[in-house]
Amino acid sequence: MTGALDGLRIVEFVGLGPAPFAAMMLADHGAEVLRIHPPARRSDIATMDSPADVLARSRACVSLDLKSGAGRAMALDLIAEADGLIEGFRPGVMERLGLGPAEGLSRNPRLVYGRMTGWGQDGPLAARAGHDINYIALTGVLDAIGPADRPAVPLNLVGDFGGGGMLMAFGMLAGLISAARTGQGQVVDAAMTDGAALLSAMIHGFRAGGAWGPGRAANMLDGGAFYYGVYACADGRFVAVGAIEPQFLVALLTGLGLDPAAFQPQDDRTRWPAWRACLAAAFQTRTRAEWLARFEGVDACLGPVLDWDEAQAHPHNAARATFVEAGGVPQPAPAPRFSATPAPRPSPPETDRRDPAVILARWRGR
Template sequence: MSLPLAGIRIVTMAEQYPGPYATLVLADLGADVVIVERPRGGDPARQLADFHAALNRGKRSVALDLKLDADRADLRKLIESADVFMEGFRPGTMARLGFGYEDVSRINPRAVYVSITGFGQTGPYRDRPAHDLSYQAIAGLLHRQAHTGQPELPPELAIGDLSSAMFAVTGCLAALLERVRTGRGKYVDVSMTDGLVSWMSVFLGPLMNGGELGMTQINGQPAYGVFPCADGRLLTLSVTHEDWFWAPLCEVLGLPALAAIGSMERTVREPELRPLIAAALLKRGRDEWGPLLDRAGVAWGPVNSLEEVTKDPHFHARGMFQRVAECDGNESWYVAQPLVFDDGEHPGPTAGVPAIGQHNETILKSDGKVKALG
């Protein structure tokens, strides 16, 4: 299939989670992603082999030791061929190695330079070490705990890492588009924490302007939440202000007297109404409720285990799980690129995970010139 980023080369030194996820998306869209790894050990995330594999399929690996003049020269030649250079080290690290934005721009003025850091290149926190949980805390995602003073289990999904990856993809594509007009690359400063603050817009904007928090109103609806069924399994109802979901839900649950209660009144009466909904759902198992809720057109979903997700017929029909060949000849399952283009096919995955330095010979010629894409 024709891929939108075919012919684009991305040279990346961004390790761990945000950079690898961003370049995973870009690789699936057709970019030639060349990972520059440390010769001994590679990306530190390789210590978590399955985690690393999920993020780095479909890429190529070159192992370079930047303490060596010859390897620094190889990286400069790679940068000459790059459309994008991505890194994820603390501010100033790449400049000390001789590959900061100004250095890379002198080597290749057309290269887009993307830096992913926890707090960005400026500000009083720029040098502070942290991981995803701390970024979420600072950005207000744990605001409920701030109000109650009661700690809860950390979120399982690294939202800061993933949101920054998607902002890196957005910034990268925007800068490449601008390059069509200007002929020059651009510097993209991606802060994990800034991205999370942006994602909190519907909380922070109303607060700063003296308005009402819309998401708080949604969470205060009696049929918005997780509920147990008779078989001990869980389902979600996601009925918010829409009366056209509420009325049929009441009919299905055997609560027709509640069907005419409007959205605002439901919020006020939430402490009274939620237990009635919960009690009704305890009368049947989840597999019994599913068809009834579907036929009524009610917004709902099962609370799936990870195993149930991998077996869900909808995701298989969508082609979300695919097998590809590894460098050792075996095959592995991967989650597919979620974007589907007009030919109805997912653009990735196309290949498995490269070994450390697997492509030194195929990318770096013996005469010192960098091979073209392919």
């Protein structure tokens, strides 16, 4: 059975991180994505272009010298037959190659031209270098994450992949729906600063409503609340607690052997540090396995903090096939799930370069 995006054709100019992630998401659900590499490619990331390059899964690739007239012409021919294009270079790079939106849309007026950058296509910082941590720092998001004494680095999930790749994939699909309806393509300007800011929409609402104060580890969802955070157990392993609602908090405290009446009102922030210390001491009396056994079947919003290997083996993840294997490489399965058109199973990246003329002829023959 084909995926929900079967029939869509996307040209991807290969870059790093968020742009390949967006292309991967589209390929995961059936789009035919063709990756264009330069003939000689150097990367500081050891796994890139290897069987372990999960972000390159399920896609064919071709080598084109985009600095040559023949290479540019072939790229434009491919673009002319595509529904969309994804690139993740700094503003102006594609224009200098003669492959910018003006050239692409003149050849293919229904083309959706996706541009993935950190700062966006315009603005004072548009031409500056940066990485995930720089982008989320500019939005206020980084300042809100971590313990009270300093911000913590949340991997590169907020800027690169949440605010970047996922917003790019959403933008591409919105543009493709519009093009199918109107026959007119357009440019999608997906900036990681914009996307990271968008991910913080709820927190801005909390701030406006007086439910979120300044500082880190001082609010309900940032580790400040005693009922929402991570606790160490006797064996040095951790559990995650999210007992926000009163009934879940009662179940949590009762399971810990504590008197729920002594922790009221639960949103008295002046008492959170003392109550957190009380829960920390309680959790230190048993191992993680013992606490999980104690709370088995209890709705207390308590669960284990799993490492990568434990997560893949957990019964819930195993039952849902949340992780799969492609080419011997364990990796997350495509998401989300569709009832009528399940996503194709991921395949390893095709590291052998295809002949672009053969692909073009097939695309034209559809």
